[in-house]
Structure formats: structure tokens, C-alpha cells
Amino acid sequence: MEKIEDKNQQQEEEQVVNPWEVSAKEGGKIDYDKLIDKFGCQRLDQSFVDRVQRLTSRPPHVFLRRGVFFAHRDFNDILDAYERGEKFYLYTGRGPSSEALHLGHLIPFMFTKYLQDAFKVPLVIQLTDDEKCMWKNLSVEESQRLARENAKDIIACGFDISKTFIFSDFDYVGGAFYKNMVKVAKCVTYNKVVGIFGFTGEDHIGKVSFPPVQAVPSFPSSFPHLFSGKDNLRCLIPCAIDQDPYFRMTRDVAPRIGYHKPALIESLFFPALQGETGKMSASDPNSAIYVTDSAKDIKLKVNKHAFTGGQESIEKHRQYGANLEVDIPIKYLNFFLEDDAELEHIKKEYGAGRMLTGEVKKRLTEVLTELVERHRRARAAVTDVMVDAFMAVRPLPNMFD
Amino acid sequence: MGYSKDQLLARLKELQIEFSQYEHPVVLTVEAQAKYVGNTGGFLSKNLFLKDKKHRYYVVSALVDTKVDLKVLSQRLGLGKGGLRMAPEEALGEILQVPLGCVTPFAVVNESARHVSLLLDQGFKSQDCCIFHPLSNDMSISLNSQGLDKFLKSIGRNPSYIDLEANPPVGKDQPPDLATFVPSDSPVLSDLPEKTPSSQDSTGKSVGAATNSAAVTAKAVKPSGNAQIVKEKPVDSVRPSIPAADAGKFVEELLDRASALLLSEISEDSIKQHGVQLGEVANNIKKCIGEDLKNLATIFKNTAYTEGFHAGTRYQPKRL
Numbered sequence: 211m212e213k214i215e216d217k218n219q220q221q222e223e224e225q226v227v228n229p230w231e232v233s234a235k236e237g238g239k240i241d242y243d244k245l246i247d248k249f250g251c252q253r254l255d256q257s258f259v260d261r262v263q264r265l266t267s268r269p270p271h272v273f274l275r276r277g278v279f280f281a282h283r284d285f286n287d288i289l290d291a292y293e294r295g296e297k298f299y300l301y302t303g304r305g306p307s308s309e310a311l312h313l314g315h316l317i318p319f320m321f322t323k324y325l326q327d328a329f330k331v332p333l334v335i336q337l338t339d340d341e342k343c344m345w346k347n348l349s350v351e352e353s354q355r356l357a358r359e360n361a362k363d364i365i366a367c368g369f370d371i372s373k374t375f376i377f378s379d380f381d382y383v384g385g386a387f388y389k390n391m392v393k394v395a396k397c398v399t400y401n402k403v404v405g406i407f408g409f410t411g412e413d414h415i416g417k418v419s420f421p422p423v424q425a426v427p428s429f430p431s432s433f434p435h436l437f438s439g440k441d442n443l444r445c446l447i448p449c450a451i452d453q454d455p456y457f458r459m460t461r462d463v464a465p466r467i468g469y470h471k472p473a474l475i476e477s478l479f480f481p482a483l484q485g486e487t488g489k490m491s492a493s494d495p496n497s498a499i500y501v502t503d504s505a506k507d508i509k510l511k512v513n514k515h516a517f518t519g520g521q522e523s524i525e526k527h528r529q530y531g532a533n534l535e536v537d538i539p540i541k542y543l544n545f546f547l548e549d550d551a552e553l554e555h556i557k558k559e560y561g562a563g564r565m566l567t568g569e570v571k572k573r574l575t576e577v578l579t580e581l582v583e584r585h586r587r588a589r590a591a592v593t594d595v596m597v598d599a600f601m602a603v604r605p606l607p608n609m610f611d
Numbered sequence: 612m613g614y615s616k617d618q619l620l621a622r623l624k625e626l627q628i629e630f631s632q633y634e635h636p637v638v639l640t641v642e643a644q645a646k647y648v649g650n651t652g653g654f655l656s657k658n659l660f661l662k663d664k665k666h667r668y669y670v671v672s673a674l675v676d677t678k679v680d681l682k683v684l685s686q687r688l689g690l691g692k693g694g695l696r697m698a699p700e701e702a703l704g705e706i707l708q709v710p711l712g713c714v715t716p717f718a719v720v721n722e723s724a725r726h727v728s729l730l731l732d733q734g735f736k737s738q739d740c741c742i743f744h745p746l747s748n749d750m751s752i753s754l755n756s757q758g759l760d761k762f763l764k765s766i767g768r769n770p771s772y773i774d775l776e777a778n779p780p781v782g783k784d785q786p787p788d789l790a791t792f793v794p795s796d797s798p799v800l801s802d803l804p805e806k807t808p809s810s811q812d813s814t815g816k817s818v819g820a821a822t823n824s825a826a827v828t829a830k831a832v833k834p835s836g837n838a839q840i841v842k843e844k845p846v847d848s849v850r851p852s853i854p855a856a857d858a859g860k861f862v863e864e865l866l867d868r869a870s871a872l873l874l875s876e877i878s879e880d881s882i883k884q885h886g887v888q889l890g891e892v893a894n895n896i897k898k899c900i901g902e903d904l905k906n907l908a909t910i911f912k913n914t915a916y917t918e919g920f921h922a923g924t925r926y927q928p929k930r931l
Binding site for chain 1: 786903905906909910912913914916917920921
């Protein structure tokens with residue numbers, strides 16, 4: 211389910227956002243307003259954040275407070291139903307294309323964990339090993355292996371095993387899941403799927419027939435061992451906004467086959483260390499912070515490679531202040547610094563030129579190191595048997611507790 | 612005292628491994644060895660005793676004609692470009708307990724070599740007679756790879772053969788393919804209550820074989836991440852810092868963290884600020900480590916559930 215950096219279909223003068231390519235207009239940043247307009251989803255405004263706080267009786271997640279998750283489809287329906295006592299389930303996933311996970315990969319999982327805890331609802335996590343096998347030309351075994359490895363990092367994000375089902379496509383597709391895939395496939399013409407995903411005559415049929423695989427986890431009947439008898443259960447999908455096309459297709463099909471449309475809650479893209487215009491690339495280890503980075507690595511990466519908005523000299527900086535629009539440490543702190551007051555203070559001082567880039571970087575390094583450390587410790591506690599347990603097709607009797 | 616040549620030969624006979632032995636004057640090089648056993652129809656081996664920057668040791672055993680490039684090997688092991696060097700002479704005696712010029716795969720029989728990683732040339736598999744020193748330079752023995760395997764298995768080693776001449780690219784998306792051959796740092800691993808079923812023996816596993824994630828997660832203990840090393844053992848495995856499903860340890864960890872934070876919060880400042888009612892302090896503590904403790908609790912829960920799951924898959928139903 212992650213974006214693949216391919217160099218095709220680059221339209222001049224327009225940004226490109228789809229599951230396999232994300233690029234801004236020449237040298238600029240992604241225009242999220244335009245994206246919301248083009249895709250047709252809604253902005254997630256403060257009233258939503260307040261409502262979530264009220265309904266869950268706990269402070270809203272930092273990603274909600276800072277507008278990291280900024281767009282949605284039908285999230286209000288989910289909240290309405292929840293208020294009436296109707297639960298829902300969460301669905302998210304990962305395309306296991308590499309063993310190395312960076313912080314950007316963790317974002318949807320961190321948020322999903324919060325949603326699971328706050329709303330006390332079950333979660334299904336799809337590992338699209340088949341997709342990566344097809345798109346990245348990995349062997350079946352390798353993609354399955356990567357799926358299991360990634361599962362460990364995902365589990366380390368703190369999901370509750372009594373409410374979470376992780377599955378890999380290669381293992382799970384079949385039975386009720388496959389029946390739904392066929393139902394969905396029958397409703398989407400070849401032309402439509404080409405229009406949504408940009409397939410060409412040269413693309414192999416595996417790719418063309420993949421979209422239903424990512425669509426059907428939105429339907430509770432795909433998981434008879436979990437939701438049998440609960441055909442009315444709604445689904446909420448936290449994901450990055452580049453996945454929207456899959457679910458636009460799904461939402462289009464759902465009513466035609468008698469299912470609820472899944473709701474979505476979508477996030478911004480996580481910027482590369484080198485800046486918004488740079489791309490986070492798996493082959494450039496310095497473009498991102500990896501969960502396997504040591505404290506030393508993090509310090510080095512932040513100090514050497516983070517693009518800052520600070521001025522060239524201390525005098526200039528004190529005079530003009532930092533450019534917060536492009537400053538990566540500030541952006542990263544926006545994602546990961548919990549304390550609202552502290553972040554505000556830093557932004558104010560740094561923007562006014564009273565705080566220097568070095569200080570901001572230092573604070574960022576602390577925050578990231580703590581995050582990565584915590585993740586590493588949790589990861590160390592994940593055994594192969596635990597992965598087996600999370601991935602076992604088993605009932606979850608306490609999933610709404 | 613290390614295993615002796617005679618002990619080794621006796622052991623081979625015990626295991627009913629077929630081999631031929633050739634006595635000759637002490638030889639220190641392959642060329643010299645070839646003079647005496649070069650025309651026995653067997654294939655000579657060259658054996659390298661290597662060490663990396665973190666003092667981990669490797670025996671690379673290959674057919675004489677196989678090209679072994681230490682730079683490539685170093686990268687494939689995930690040690691970077693110049694990570695492998697020839698091990699110093701003293702290490703030969705200390706770890707392998709063999710004399711100079713006598714490096715041989717059989718040396719891993721010694722306890723001191725328990726954590727030496729063994730890399731075997733897949734070329735051995737296609738030859739019936741491969742020649743090695745049996746822990747002493749005044750003899751050579753020739754046997755086939757099945758014989759070698761039988762011996763290695765008998766001492767708890769899992770023999771695996773690799774294509775030493777291969778030069779696959781190594782990058783973020785292509786992890787070093789031989790990373791599983793890097794021994795774990797800590798020498799006391801096998802004694803530990805290791806939770807991972809993938810056990811901590813430092814032998815290489817068959818690289819091309821079953822891609823069970825257990826085999827893959829095995830041994831790369833490199834605390835500081837080299838950006839090229841994609842797979843890294845997450846934690847110092849000497850002391851698992853998360854209590855497993857041990858309630859006592861779990862509670863201790865929670866109390867440790869809470870009291871540490873409490874002590875740091877109760878400072879002159881906070882007493883001045885809040886007076887003796889340190890309720891504010893308590894709130895701060897809850898805010899600071901509430902999340903942390905909940906995470907710990909979730910790990911505890913998941914571990915306990917997993918133990919139950921594991922038991923459940925193996926339980927014997929009551930006889931009716």
C-alpha cells in the first residue's frame with residue numbers, strides 16, 4: 211500500500227499523486243488544497259478534532275491536533291454511528307517492498323494504534339506481498355519474507371493482539387475474501403481501472419487485477435472468522451492520501467454490491483530530510499530516519515542532511531528569523547513533538563531569529579532518538595510466534611472491549 | 612586444550628564418515644601441500660581465517676580455484692567495503708587452536724571457536740574429494756561434502772554452502788545476502804532465556820534455502836546502524852530489556868520508571884511551586900510516562916497471549 215517512486219506519467223505543470231508516484235509541480239511543494247479538490251474528499255477541520263476528543267474522552271492524537279491527518283471521506287458518518295452505539299473496524303496496510311522501515315512508514319500505524327485504543331475497535335492489517343511481488347518484481351518467497359519482517363515492526367507500534375488481525379495476501383486470499391474480490395472486479399471495467407490507475411497495454415494482467423485485493427478488506431464479510439453476522443459493520447481506513455484512488459474505486463462499487471462505503475481518514479506525506487521537494491528514496495539512506503538507526507546515526511542525519519530554513523549567518527538569522535515554511539526540523543517536530551506549548555514556543559523563537567537552527571536540531575534529535583529507541587525495544591519483544599499469533603485466522607471475542 | 616588430530620580422526624571414524632588420510636611433512640601453504648597430495652585426485656582447499664572490525668571471526672573455506680574477494684564478501688556480510696581483514700596470528704591459536712597454515716573447517720569443533728562463522732564454498736558439493744587439514748599440518752584428509760556436513764552437524768553446526776564468487780548488489784532494498792553469517796556479539800548468548808525461537812547459534816544458515824524469517828533475523832548484532840546494513844538485531848540480546856510475560860519483572864520495570872520520574876520531578880523547584888501537595892507533580896508524571904507504561908503493558912499482554920496461542924496449537928484435547 212505504499213507509494214512507489216516510478217518515473218512515469220509525469221505531467222508538466224501539474225502535481226502527480228497516485229499509489230505509485232508522488233511528485234509536486236516543478237520544484238514546489240504538494241498543494242494539498244488542490245489535491246482535496248481534485249480527489250473530492252473533505253478537509254478535516256477543528257470541529258472534528260473536538261468531536262473526537264469528546265467521544266473518546268481523551269486528548270486527541272498529536273497527528274490530529276497538528277493537521278497531519280487532514281482529509282477524510284465520511285468520517286462524520288462513522289462518528290455519528292459511534293455516538294449511537296454502533297461500532298466500526300479499522301483497516302490499514304503496508305506494501306512490504308523493503309525491510310527498512312523509516313519514520314514515514316510508521317505514521318499511519320501510529321495513528322491507527324491511537325484510533326484502536328481511543329475507540330476500542332478491532333483492526334485488520336493487510337500486507338500486500340502480492341502487490342510488491344508484481345510491482346517490484348520480487349520473488350514470491352522474498353515478498354512473503356519481507357511481509358513477515360515488516361509485520362514485526364508493525365506489531366512493535368503497540369497493537370493489541372486481542373483486537374488485531376494481520377494477514378498477508380498470499381496467505382489469506384481465498385474463500386470469502388476472494389468471493390468479494392470477484393464481486394468488486396465485476397463492477398469495474400477495464401477502462402475504468404486504466405483511468406484510475408493509469409495502466410497501459412504493456413502492463414501485465416497481475417497489476418490490472420490487483421485493485422480488488424486492496425478494496426475488499428473494507429467489507430466485513432471478507433473476514434468471516436471475525437465479523438460473521440455483522441454485515442452492517444462500518445469500516446474506517448487511515449492511510450496516506452496517495453492511496454485515495456483505490457478507495458474511490460471501492461466506494462463507487464460498495465453500494466452496487468450491497469455494502470457500506472468505507473470511510474477514510476487521510477494524512478499528508480512525510481517530507482524527506484532534504485526537504486519537501488526531495489524524495490524519500492529507499493536507495494538513499496540519508497533521506498530518512500530509519501527505525502534501525504542508532505542515536506549516532508540520527509544525530510548525524512539531522513545535523514548533516516536536514517534541510518533547514520535558517521539563514522546563512524547568525525547575524526542574518528537573528529535579523530530575519532528562520533523560514534518555517536521549508537524548515538524540515540520544524541516540520542518533523544510538528545509530527546513528533548507531543549507538547550503543543552513547547553512546539554509553539556520553538557516556532558515563535560526560531561521564526562523570530564532568537565533561537566538558532568542548532569538548538570532546534572538538537573531538540574529534534576532528542577525526540578527522534580526517543581521514538582526510535584522505544585520502537586526498537588518494542589521490536590525486540592516481537593517473536594516469530596507472536597507474528598504467527600497475530601496472523602492466525604482466529605476469532606477475536608474481545609475485539610470491542 | 613584444543614581438539615587434537617587424533618581425536619578428530621577417531622570422531623570421523625565413529626561417525627562412519629568416509630575419508631582418506633595422507634601423512635606428509637609439515638606444510639604451511641597450499642602450494643607445499645599440493646606437492647604431496649596434489650595428485651590424489653582430490654581438490655585442495657584454501658582456508659582463510661578472517662576477522663571484522665567488531666572482533667568477530669570467520670573461516671572461509673573454498674576450492675583453490677574459487678575466487679574469493681574479501682571486499683565483496685565484506686559487503687555481502689553487511690560489514691561495508693573494508694570490513695574484513697585476515698585475523699592476527701594469535702587469534703589462530705587462541706580461537707581456532709590450530710597452528711599457522713592449518714586453518715580448516717574442522718577447527719570449529721573447538722569450544723573456543725563456537726562463535727566463529729563458517730562459510731563454505733558451494734563448489735565443495737560437486738566434488739567427491741575435498742582436501743583439508745585435520746587440525747594439524749602434517750596430514751591432509753580428503754572427504755566429500757556430505758562427510759563434512761555429517762561432522763558439522765554432529766557438533767551442532769548447520770553447514771551451509773554459498774556461492775563465494777557471486778557479487779550481488781548491496782543497498783537499502785537489497786540487504787547484504789550473507790548477513791546471517793555474521794556472528795552475534797555476545798559470547799554468552801546460548802545460555803540466555805532467549806525468547807525468539809530462532810536460536811542464537813552463530814553458524815550460517817543455508818542462504819538459498821527456506822526463507823523462514825527465523826533464519827533471517829538471526830544474528831546481525833550491530834548496535835550502530837551502518838546505513839547499508841538493513842537488517843539489524845534490534846537489541847542487545849544479552850539482556851532482553853522488556854520483561855517477557857513475567858509479571859514480577861513487568862511490575863518492577865513499571866515501578867522503576869515511575870519512581871525515577873518521581874524522584875526527578877520532586878525537586879526544590881516543584882516543592883516551592885506546589886507546596887507539600889505534590890498533586891501537580893503526580894499529574895505531570897502521569898502525562899509523561901502514561902503512554903510509555905501503556906505500551907509496556909501492551910507488550911506484556913501480547914506476549915502472554917502469544918504464549919497461550921502457542922500452547923493452544925499444541926494442546927492435546929481431553930480424551931472423552
